[in-house]
Amino acid sequence: MPPQLLPASAAAFAPRASSVNVVLGSKIEPWLTQTLKRVNKVKRPLNSVPQHHRCLTEILSSPNAIWTLTSMMLPKLPDSELRTDSNPLVEAMFNYQLIHVEAYIVHVDMVLRNEVAYKLTPDTIEALIQYHKDIHCVNAKAGTYEWSEKEQQAKKLHEDFIQAINRFVYRTHVSALEGLEEEGAGELLCGKSEEVKNNITGLMKPLLPPPPRIVDVVRQPPLLPSSPVGSIWSQSTPSPALPAPVEAWRVLPSSPSVTSSAESNTPIWANMAFSEVQLPSPTPSYSQPYSSAGLFYSSSMASAPIPALPLPSMLAPQCGVSVGYGGFGWDSRFQEYAATM
Known part of the structure; x- marks a missing residue:
């Protein structure tokens, strides 16, 4: 793309130069000769x-070489102060004004880009800045909600427009010189004035309020049955561990033969068969005296880990009629024991 060759007079806030920068090719087009004549x-x-x-x-x-690029019908007052009348002509006369956008040529290039560059006159720039301040910004502020930095944003919006309208340079094809009139004045032809109007209107930006703040909603994850024990509820409020409930039938009665080494409430009948339980004989000469402590606890049983035994109700079928006297060792001494009694 060829470089954009613009003179210093086309810069923002630069005054008009005494001479226009004109670059012609080695061959002159016939239409240019006829226009100059x-x-x-x-x-x-x-x-x-x-x-x-x-x-x-x-x-x-x-x-006097001033060109009229376009004409813009703009309101005189903000929307809240516009006059309402039954006659549209009266309403238009009191509410709207016609601003002629005028410019002068700063650059003519018939070699690289074949274009003509126009810069707005100081009067046109001043009229557009005044309209933007008194009407456009007022309507923009009235059409948005209030926030803390609204005035600062409106002021910045106007300052940006001042910079943009002073930098505005309209470029068009060199064929626009066909609209040249006496003393260098002229008008744009072929509908180019509508393009200028759209370009200037595009410089008048709306006042955009800040977007609403997004509040992050923290949601607790659902507590599923498969969740581990150390969930967020247990970590937030830890509670002291409670001892497991002890069933009443596991509690051992107090007995002198029970030692302090018993640390488990496991039942004593875990590995004991009914055939191992021996009752004492009637006389001391045949067996040891009968003691009920052996049925409940012994030191040899407490020395090894004892697996859990089912509930006593599950042993009921074994303690029925099928258990005879022979299971308790009474088959050979029952007659002797009965004689002593």
């Missing part, structure tokens, strides 16, 4: 490129 009051020779260059530069550098 039409606008010149005094006939001048136009037989070479330097003669065309000199004539065009003098015409465009004239103080």
Whole structure:
């Protein structure tokens, strides 16, 4: 893409130069020759490129060489102060104004880009800035809700427009010089004025309020049955561990033969068969005296780990009629024991 060649007079806030920068090619188009002959009051020779260059530069550098790029119908008052009337003509006269967007040519290039560059006049820039401040910004603030930095944003919006309208340079094809009139004035042809109007309207930005703040909602994860014990509830409020409930039938009665080494409440009948339980004989000469402590606890049983035994109700079928006297060792001594009694 060729570089954009613009003179210093096209910069923002730069004054108008005394001479227009004109660049012509080695061959002059016939339409340019006819245009220059039409606008010149005094006939001048136009037989070479330097003669065309000199004539065009003098015409465009004239103080009266002001072009009307477009005309914009803009409101005079903010929307809240507009007058309402049954006659549309009266309403338009009191509520709207016509601003002519005028500019002067700062650059003509017929070699690289074949374009003409226009810069707005100081009067047009001042009129557009005043409209933006008194009407556009007021409507923009009235159309948005209040927030803490609204005035600062509106002020910045106006300052940005001032910079943009002073930097505004409209470029169009060199064929626009066909609309050249006497003393260098002219108007844009072929519907280009509508394009200028859209470009200037695009510089008037709306006042955008800040987006609403998004509040993060912290949701607790659902407590599923498969969740581990150390969930967020147990970690947040730890509670002291409670002892497991002890069934009543596991509690051992107090007995002198029970030692302090018993640390488990496991039942004593875990590994004991009914055939191992021996009752004492009637006389001390045959067996040891009968003691009920052996049925409940012994030191040899407490020394080894004892697995859990089912509930006593599960042993009921074994303690029924099928258990005879032979299971308790009474088959051989029952007669002797009965005689002693």
